[in-house]
Amino acid sequence: VRGREQFPAWVGPRPRTPNQVAAAVTALAVIGVAAWSARPLDGRVVQRLTTGADEMPLLAPMQVPVLYEGFGEVESWGRWTIDDVAAVTFGRPLPEQLAVVVRAHAYGPNVGRPVLLCLGGECQPVSFGPSPTDAQVSFGSNSSRARRLEIHVPEPTAPGDHDPRRLGLLIESIEVRAA
């Protein structure tokens, strides 16, 4: 009894190996995700940067992927920026008009100093205290549908020999909301 006969004719060319079937399925999934990722975000997206924040991803199969640059490892209370510029690249274009809410606290000399949030060439200043606070900015002209949000830290500072990372902000969450 050969399983090859079990694929109906509408499937098209009969697959000959399991790898061919799996590769075809994967190709279809890639095409689907590519089409989905080209659509601008609408509504509200919250990225939590704390450990375990993304548990049970099966329940949110199409959550927006995010790429982090200039951040330290995920810790239970968030992620530190560890460079002059930290960037968050979203997997879908951001809305033309949006609000960004960052929940974070600043380290050392960065407390109370202006931090620039930049999107598609437009920058907005915010500031953070020594304990977690929310800072909100609005971008009204993201016509290029940029995906990359940059965080310019005024003075990244290493705590000492025991921790050589250049800390700036400890970010708990970043929320993007279509205006």
Added chain:
Amino acid sequence: VTALGLELELDAPAAVAAPRRLTMTSGGTFLVLLAAATAIPWLGLPLMAGQTGVGAQSKTALLFLGSGFHVAASYAVYLHRDLRPLLRAGRVRYFVVPVLLVAGGAVFMMATSGAVTATAVVAYFIWQTHHYTKQNIGVFAFATRARRTLGPSLLERSAITTAGFAGVIGMITIITPYQSTPFASAAMYAHNVAVLVFLAAGGLLFACVPRALLAGDPVRFAFLIGGVLFYLPTFVYRDPFPAVASYAIAHGCQYLVFMGYVAGAERRLRMLAATGAVALVGGLALWHTGSLHGTVGRLASGAALGVVMAHFVIDAGVWRLSEPFQREFMSTRFRFLRPTP
């Protein structure tokens, strides 16, 4: 069928016979051991995450058995006198390639850094996870033979393989340094793709139900479901430990069952003890590489990766049951592989 990554064409029985009861001769003990080896780490490790005391010790023991111990156990094939003709005939696969992989791994880790190392590590994890899938197909094939029921169909193997593709892709964003590779902007979508592929694998599993009904054997179907759901933790947890270690250790424990049969068949206690010794010494050596740092640490971790990759290569040869020699050898160890009289 494909067994442990090995191509084996087995025709199903001409007529569908009622499955045998679980007995030693039908491979019943083997299937019970396989099921336990899969279920205990698969279900237990997520529960053990973050535990202390006995829970932590059990977790460490499972991690050791399923990682370094199982990899080292595969090198016991060099001790089997019956396998020497195979090893001699395949000098490149069994001697040259392993040496090159170990030496090359050590040199590579010493000589590279940054994006190059990260890309190689991602490739390594992809190979490793695909290696698990090949064993999953082998496990299902062995189960159908042990139950003397319908052999695996293309559709059933496709369901397991598709789930394996999902596991490979889903693992990328959980345990690999993909963000340090030049492909990060594409790899960030890996989880989304993996979820869709895994759902499709579920659809293929559903399409296998008619054949399961034809076979009329719930044990056979349970092993098929196990093969498809093997990577489910990847889609349930984001914490790397339960998301990946659960099935990785299950793979290692399954492998130990296989190697236990290979070594211990026909009361070959001496061979069983030798296999255990190789696995213990080699496993401890691999385990120790994780605690080394600096230049020595990079050298040792590269060599350790080479040892694991050589394990993939050796396995793919020894368990290639489409080859008459390997088939004959394994049928002396797994009596249920022999044709029904």
